Structures are given as structure tokens and as C-alpha cells.
């Protein structure tokens with residue numbers, strides 16, 4: 001029984017870019033090769049968007065951050081020397097950009113102007129993907145749980161939120177997170193622990209936190 | 222192994238970030254201790270929920286805007302590349318002409334630039350002492366108390382009203398405090414996010430929520446840390 005505990009973590013996202021590959025891509029960007037710009041976007045736009053979305057909890061803000069991030073990446077690729085991976089370099093820019101004061105100011109002012117952003121916009125994509133495996137009841141329960149988790153995540157201390165999101169949403173290793181946040185491995189470990197404890201406390205009672213059936217190790221992915 | 226110690230490791234165990242040596246002991250304990258078993262179940266469930274959160278596809282209009290930006294930035298780079306190629310060609314050509322012209326004057330010229338260097342370095346100490354005088358914290362005015370925070374010094378940083386401007390050379394963050402007095406978000410308004418500032422954000426908050434007519438409301442405070450630049454390196 002105990003070995004199955006570890007299988008839960010077996011879905012580490014596969015490494016796509018080795019270091020040499022990163023340097024090649026960076027050099028191709030510096031040379032202005034069209035395919036390099038396409039490759040960078042196709043590799044990173046989706047994860048950067050999801051990271052920004054979970055850090056900020058708002059689709060419009062996340063979209064602004066993503067644009068700023070890629071502008072910085074394109075303009076500063078000359079300073080990328082391969083001391084870190086392209087992945088940690090870009091995620092680091094993303095975390096910093098999410099807490100950039102200048103952007104923050106506009107974001108909050110805009111929020112005051114558009115008091116009510118249309119929730120339909122963010123909901124559409126969820127409804128666009130029907131799921132035939134589960135009953136409408138299961139889907140509804142799951143959606144409700146997601147909403148609760150999202151709310152709890154947004155109430156979490158931002159320092160813990162960063163660590164938990166980088167781990168559980170972006171799927172990075174402790175070492176990569178340490179590099180992105182410029183802290184020690186021990187600090188990463190304790191921030192993730194404290195973040196999860198705070199989430200558990202917030203959600204206690206309101207959520208079924210026992211491992212459900214879908215926790216069965218996925219081997220196909 | 223104590224339950225407390227085991228529970229501290231469970232989060233890392235789930236992430237497969239626990240060294241092999243420690244893994245066995247923790248696993249054995251979880252298998253035999255009901256309390257730690259329940260703790261593990263709760264954490265595994267939470268982690269699965271987090272990982273199961275939707276990863277919405279990037280919006281189509283954002284995707285399009287990124288593509289436009291990429292092609293614009295690429296153009297920009299190509300222009301700069303061809304410009305710098307032309308410049309370096311021109312520069313090497315010019316240097317050759319210049320060298321030939323200036324060879325008889327080489328020594329006097331070197332003497333002249335040496336003189337300029339000496340003059341400049343004589344000036345520099347006075348410049349740097351000028352910037353040192355700035356470090357005497359004369360910018361600091363005692364903060365006016367406000368209901369949303371307990372003003373004071375924590376981790377050698379000042380907690381002040383959010384409208385107080387952080388001086389140059391300081392590191393400062395603006396915190397959003399929610400109606401429960403907890404830090405919801407932060408933004409770096411000056412300098413960088415130092416380890417001290419990070420620990421202040423994580424503190425069990427010294428903040429009590431601002432109130433209007435007795436009702437707690439979200440508010441902002443600023444945390445300023447004056448620090449000599451490059452202390453970290």
C-alpha cells in the first residue's frame with residue numbers, strides 16, 4: 001500500500017528543453033530567425049499564461065502580464081547566458097512581472113473602472129469542452145470544488161501562493177522553484193508546506209480532501 | 222520518529238523531493254500511525270485538487286497579439302543586426318584610416334587621455350561622498366498612525382502609510398491587506414524584494430484591518446527597507 005503513495009507524484013512534466021537546446025534557441029532568437037520566435041511562443045505561452053492566471057486570479061491581468069513577459073524575453077534574450085534554463089529564466093520574469101508596481105497601478109485603477117468584468121468570458125471555454133466520462137452531477141461537484149480551491153488560493157499569503165502555484169500548477173521541481181524565487185531549497189520546501197497547510201485549514205470541512213478515485217496513478221501520460 | 226517530524230516531511234514526500242534515506246522511515250510511520258495517515262490523505266487530496274485545477278487555454282486574442290508582437294520584435298532585431306553589421310564594417314574601415322593618420326601623434330594623445338583620467342579620478346571621491354550624505358535617512362518622517370497597520374520597525378524595515386514615497390536606494394513593497402488583516406498581495410514599488418521584505422510579507426500580520434464605520438475593509442500599507450545597494454552579493 002505504501003508504494004502507491006509515491007506513484008502519485010509520477011506525473012512530473014517531461015523535460016523538453018535540454019540546456020544545449022536552450023542555448024540554440026536563444027542564439028536563434030538573437031539572430032532573428034522566424035522559427036525561433038514561433039518555437040519560443042509555442043513552448044512557453046501556455047504555461048506562462050497559466051502561471052500568471054493562478055498568481056493573479058484574473059484573466060485580464062494575466063493577459064497583460066503575459067505580454068509584458070514576452071516583450072522582456074524578446075528584448076533581453078541577449079543577456080540569457082544559459083546559467084539557468086530558459087524555462088526558469090522565463091518563469092522568473094513572470095513572477096517578477098506579476099508583482100511589478102507600475103503594472104499593478106494600472107491594473108488596480110482599471111479594476112475600479114470596470115467594476116464588473118463579464119464572467120461569461122472566462123466561463124466559455126469550460127463549457128466548450130464536454131466531458132463524457134463523468135455524470136453532470138460529478139462535473140458540477142468538481143466545478144464547485146475548483147471554485148473553492150481557487151478562492152482559497154487567492155486568499156493565501158502571496159509568498160506561499162507563488163511556491164504552491166509553481167509546484168502544483170506549473171509542475172516545477174523544488175530546485176527549479178528555488179532558482180526562480182532566488183531562495184534556498186529548504187525555504188522552498190517550507191513555503192510549499194506552509195502554503196498547503198494554510199489551504200488545508202481554509203478548506204477544512206468545506207471540501208472533500210480525501211484522495212478520490214481519479215488519484216489512481218496515470219501511466220498513460 | 223515523532224508525528225510532528227513526519228508531518229513536516231509529508232508534503233515533500235508527495236512531491237518526491239524527500240531524500241531516499243528519509244523516505245523509508247516516513248513511509249513506515251504513515252503506514253502505522255492513524256493520525257499521520259489522515260494527514261497524508263488530506264495533503265494528497267489537496268495536492269490532487271490543485272493539480273486538477275483547469276489550465277485554461279490561452280485566449281485566442283492574446284495568442285494573436287503575441288504573434289504580432291513576436292514578428293514586430295523580430296523586425297526590430299533584424300534592423301539592429303544589419304545596422305550594427307554596417308556600423309562595425311564602417312568602424313573597422315574608419316579605424317584603419319584613423320590609425321594611419323594619427324600614428325605620429327600617438328604618444329601625445331595617450332598623454333592627454335591619461336591626464337583626463339587623473340582629473341576624473343580626483344573628482345570621483347567628492348562625487349561618492351555626496352551620495353553617502355544621502356544615506357543619513359533624513360528623508361524619514363515619523364509615520365502618521367492609521368487604523369490599517371501598526372506603524373513601526375519590523376525586521377529593520379519601516380511600516381508606513383501607503384502614500385509615503387520610498388526614497389531612492391531603498392527597497393519597498395506595497396501590501397494589500399484584506400479585511401481580516403492578512404496580506405493578500407504585494408507589489409515591489411522600489412528596489413527589489415529582499416529576504417527581509419519577504420519575511421515581513423509572510424509574518425503573522427502585524428496588521429489589523431482598516432475599518433469604515435466599524436466594518437473592516439481592504440487597505441494598503443507600505444514597507445520600506447533602507448539598504449545599501451548590492452549588499453546581497
Ligand SMILES: [Zn+2]
Nearest residue numbers: 224254256257
Ligand atoms: Zn504519526
